[in-house]
Amino acid sequence: MKRFFVYLAAIGCITALSACGRVSSDSFTPPDGSLDKCTLRFSWWGGDDRHEATLAAIKLWEQEHPDITITPEYGGWDGWTEKVSSQISGGTAPDVMQINYDWLVSLSPDGDGFYDLGLLTDRLDLSVFDDEVLSFGRMNGKLNAVTVSVSGRGLFYNSDTFSRCGVAYPETWQELIALGSRMNENGCYPLDLDIQSGGTAWYLAVVYVQQQTGREFVTMDGGLGFTEDDIRMALDFYKELEVNHVIRTVRERSDDDGNSALYQSPSFIDGRVGGILEWGSSVGKYDMVLPEGVLEAGAFLHGDDGKEGGWMIKPSVLYAVSKDTEYPDEAAAFMDFMLSDPECAAVLGTSRGIPVSYRAEEALEASGLLSGIACDSDELLSELDTVTISPYMELPRVKELCNSAIEKISYGRSDTADAAKELYTSVEEYLKKVKK
């Protein structure tokens, strides 16, 4: 028996390493050109509006393809990255996945983490996308994912709250700051920023500094574009918003809403928080909890000096096929349906933002569905000189380091100079480690 356990221990040591080396470029199932009877798993995250639209689209697919059934797997954003990355590392990933932009860097830096969609063009029509749009999903020369929509975070306001306070939506940073004290007299705040999974506090501070300096926080190749002074400027700007009651402090926000998402909190639903910073592709969940037409898109803020840049865009979501799928043809056909089928596009509407597929966009336009606050915001954004977000900026560790710095200055545990120095060093070190 003793010898048995010794052998087992030895085997354990040897296989432990190989257990983490599952990824191999030649282990995928090649396409066979036919659509066979099968069941595909499709996973996505989002709010209720996206869930309802996607389930309706799946129903439409199953009516047209009764042999290929789809098992949906969906939920909210919190914890979703952890869930899917553990599925991928365990070899149990869904056949088709909605993925986030930074997953390409973290899960497929060599292009072998997802199925190479370049091999599936018989079923997946790529001619309906711009080359630039397709480049977002390319890793190491392999097409790992296709962008569903390109979107940026915009400002959306509760019109009831602003009317009650007798103020207009801001257009400049200075106007936003001035609103703090005026709306606070009525117990309201013009804006909400968070340091949780959204990380909107750091996002807005980055936009402000990018607009002022013209430098990007993190460059597309994963370098730190901001100087230590730029980071300090961002932290000072955030602190100014708190001091002027434009936003709640981190502590006030935690006490009010706990750990729950803003769109589920009484502060937002009751209108005490008058504004949000959100992706056009995700604003639907906020819109749904307020009376119809109450949430409106606001202007992208600029300085009194007329500088308008700095606002960011990125592929809001992408679709990828698992490299472990046994049904690549069927997965590609389903993905094509979700991306470009005119009927499906009409069902999905703008639940994932305005589609970048020409065919889907035309279908939406023809159906009169290219309207609503997400479209209003995207239209305003398209008039600006935007910055494409680096996927490295979206990495969870980078977000965590930035959120931590914001939390420290909000709680007064650190001044902005010390926090900037620490953040600069830690982000720079981490980015170097990731790119190694």
Place this chain on the structure above:
Amino acid sequence: MKKRSYRNPVGVGKYTGLLLIMPFIIGSAVFTLYPFIASFVLGLTDSDGIHFPEFIGAENYAEMLTGSEFLGAVMVTLKYTFILVPLKLAVSLLAAVLLNAEIKGIGVYRTIFYIPSILGSSLAAVIMWQFLFTSGGLAEQVTSFFGLPPVGWYGSSGSAMAMIVLLRLWEFGSAMILFLNALKDIPAEYYEAARVDGCGRVRAFFRITLPLLGRVTFLNLVLQTIAAMQEFNAPYMITGGGPMKSTYTIGMLIYDEMFRYHNAGFANAVSWAFFVLVTAVVLVLFAVTRRRREEDE
């Protein structure tokens, strides 16, 4: 001397016993021993959980001891354990003594007191707990009823920790059952003799009940300490580890490193350090209670 032989009535051989327990051995080997060994090996690599890792020796352990994250999580975990465990033992003992009374319908009361232990571990209860303490929640309504100012439960380190301690304190059922069982074993004659000698209830509790519960108290202490040190669900769901990482336990650190940051090598190294820490704490408990336990025996 002639070797005695036994006729085997059912025809089973020398290895039958081993064969019969093989399902357990295989299960333990595959699902416990293998991950245990694999975890140690992975802790010596730069594994991201997806790609083939490189051997980096004790680098993860060095990073763990020089960085602030691990040491911070250890301090939070120990603080949480040292607050929760004594409170839980006291509450469960008190409840057990009360429920040891011979009154009508006592079974119903015992069931009611045990229900939180079943509910408390469910996700729904944790989510419900979360909403009790937000602005306008039940906790705020209770404090305002007594004319007290509202407490910001989530924003300060102390109250955030208190929320989690309260949730777990509520689940005292399993410790209470062990105490209740031990209380049943104390002969009633001891109390009768003490009463005849003029001993009051409180004195009898400290002179008879507590000393005779020594062994089960130690068992509860060890079990509750191990469970508290492994805390993950409650801070993950309720506070997210905040504010300022004041409820960020080792369990959360391992989860984040493994699944959020794809730092599997480091996460496994932390798991092993955690294993050593739990073992050390339990050994300390054995050492400091050794004399008392020997007296009991």
